[in-house]
Amino acid sequence: MEITKFAVPEIIFGRGSLNYAGLCARRLGAKKVFLVSDAGIEEAGWLQRLMNILEKEGIEWVYYPGVTANPRDFQVEQGAELYRKNGTDVIIAIGGGSPIDTAKGIAILASNGGRIRDYEGANKVQRALPPMICITTTAGNGSDISQFCIITDVERRVKMSIITRTLIPNISIVDPLILRTKSKTLIIESAVDALAHAIEAYLSRIASPFTEMHSLKAIELIVGNLKDAVDTRSLDALEQLSTASVSASMAFSNASLGAEHALAHSLGGHFDVSHGVLHPILLTAVMRFNRKYAVQKMADIGRIVLGEQLGSDLDTAQAGIERLDQFFAGLEVSQRLREVVEEEEWRYMEAICKMAVRDACNLTNPGPATWRDFLKICEEVW
C-alpha cells in the first residue's frame, strides 16, 4: 500500500449530544461564537436551542443567517466580513451541508484573506483556521466530518471543490434526534448522498483499509435502513442513517470520491440542483462505466446490497448495480436527467462534461473518465 493519511474530527455522537455544544465551545476557548445556520433550522427551532445552550455556558454569539442551498461565493465573502467585524473567536455551524460549507468558507477567508475562488482545488489553504464545531442536521452531506468544502462560483456557474486537511472541524456533533424534524425528501436526498460517498470512496484509487471498512458499513446501513427510516420515522432507523453518514464521511474525506461526484458538481453548479437529486440518476450509470476497472470491489458492494455472492464476481457486481437501481426506484425519486433539467439545456452538456473532467474528484476515479465518457453517461441517463 502507498502512504495513506487518515484524519477525522473528534466526534460526539448520539441522542441528545447537541447538549454538549456549549461545553465543546468552551473547551475550544470560545467567548464570542460566530453562528452559521439557515432558515429551515431556524424554523425547526434548533438554532434557538443552540443559542440557549451557549447562553447557559455564558458564551456570546453573532449570528450569520445568509445561507442558501448550494452556497454561493458572495455569501461566504459577506460572512467573512461579518466575522472580522465582530471579534468572534470560534465558528459553530448548525445545519446541513450548506451552512457547514458556508462556515468553512468563512473560516478560510477569516484567517487567509482573499477571494474564495483562490482556494479551489487541493491544499491551497496555508494558514490555520479558527476553531470550528459542526452540528449536522442531516445524515448524508458529511461536511461536518470531511476536509471538503463545496462553494458555487456564481460567475462560472460551477461548484468549486476546496479540499484541505485544515477544513476538518475540531469537533463534530451528530445528534440523531435532530433528524426527526426533517422531511421525507430531505432524509432520502441526504441518505443517497451518503451512499454515493461510501461507494465512490470504496472504489477510489486512494482507498485504504481504514476507509474501506467505513464505506462498506455505510452501504450496508443505508440500504438496510433508509426505507424503514422514511416509512416509520423510527429513531433507531434514523440513528442508523446517522451512523452510516459518519462512516461514509470518514471514508470519502480520506479516500476522496470519483467521476460521479465530479459530474454531479458540474451539473449541480450549472443547474443549481443538489447532489441528493442527482445521485439516483448518475450513480449506477457511473458504476457501470467503472465496472471494468474495479470488478472485485464492485462485487464486494454487490455482496452487501444483495446479501449473497452470485456465481462470479462479475455477476455479483452487475446484479449489485441492478439492485441499486431498484433501490432508487423504490424511493420514488427521479432516475432520468430530463426530469430535473429542461430539454433546451442539453446544449450546455458538452461544456458541463468538460468542466467535470477538471474536478478534483475525477482524479481518484478507478479509471480515467474523459469528457466524452461523461457525455455518454449523460446521454444514457437522459
Next chain:
Amino acid sequence: MEITKFAVPEIIFGRGSLNYAGLCARRLGAKKVFLVSDAGIEEAGWLQRLMNILEKEGIEWVYYPGVTANPRDFQVEQGAELYRKNGTDVIIAIGGGSPIDTAKGIAILASNGGRIRDYEGANKVQRALPPMICITTTAGNGSDISQFCIITDVERRVKMSIITRTLIPNISIVDPLILRTKSKTLIIESAVDALAHAIEAYLSRIASPFTEMHSLKAIELIVGNLKDAVDTRSLDALEQLSTASVSASMAFSNASLGAEHALAHSLGGHFDVSHGVLHPILLTAVMRFNRKYAVQKMADIGRIVLGEQLGSDLDTAQAGIERLDQFFAGLEVSQRLREVVEEEEWRYMEAICKMAVRDACNLTNPGPATWRDFLKICEEVW
C-alpha cells in the same frame, strides 16, 4: 445507543512514512524537539534516522534516553525535569509502548506539574499538553493512537492507567518498514496485545458501531496474518499487522477495555511482565468468564476466527474461544501463569486480584468481575 465519542489522531500510514516526521514536526511549530526513545530503537538505527530527518528540516532536538520496558514513575518525572530545562516545544516519541507512554507522562507533567500518580484514572488531566508526534515501532501496543498511558507506580508495584482525551497525540506515524528489524518474540507479543485490545473493545459496554468495525477488522487481520508475518517476514503480512494494530487501537481508545486488561495491569505491575506475555495466558479464560454476558458478540468473534457460523451462537462463541487457544498454542508461547511467575509468588495473588477490580478497564467489562472472579481465573490458568 447512548452518547458515544470517537477521537483519533491524524494518522500517516505506510512504507516510508517515517520520512514525514520532519514535515509533521514543522507543521506543529517545532523548533526544538524533545525526543524519547529506548536502547533497542537506538541500536536498530531508527533514532539516528529520525535525527537525520529532523536535521534536514532544520529542527533541533534534545534526547531523553531513560526509558525501560514497563516505564516507571521516576523515569517520567526525570524526563519532565529535562523537558522543562531545555525549552523544547514539541515531543516526538519513537518506539513501542514504553517510550510512547513515557513521552505521554512527560507531556502531562510538563504542562500540568505534580507527580504522575496524581493523574491516575480517567480525565484527571486539566491543561492541554505540548504538541506530540508518536512513531510506533511495534504493531500492537497502540499507545501511538490511544488516549491511554500506562505507567508503573514503583512504590505500590502497580501499573497505573491514565486515560484522557488530551493524551491522543496530534499525529501518529505508522511505518511498517520499521517492523522488519523486530524479533519474532516482539512481533508476537505486540500482535497478541492488539488482538486483546480488539476483542476486549468489541465486548466493552461502551463499544459503538465506529469501534466495533475496527475491532472485527483487527481480529480478522491478526488471526489471518500473524503466523505468516513471523515465518516469512513478508512485508505484506507485517503491513497487515500494522493495519490491525491501528484499527484495534482506534477501537480500544474509544471503547476502552475489560477485565482481562484490568488483571494484566495488576499482574504486570506486580511481576514486571509485559502484556504480550500475559494475554495468551489470560485472554481466553476471561472470555470464558464473560461468555454469559455477551454470547452474541462472542459469536461474531467466533465467526471471524473460525471462518464460519456453527449451529448456534453459543456453539460458535465456544468454538471461537477454543480456536483462539489453538492459535496461541501455535505461536509457542506460555499459556500457563506458573511459567512466567514463581510458585512462591502465589501468596500475593489475592492482593493482585483486589487491585485489578479497581482498575479503570474493569468498569467497561461486559459483566461485573469481583476479586474472587479474578482469583478463580488465575487458578484456572495457573
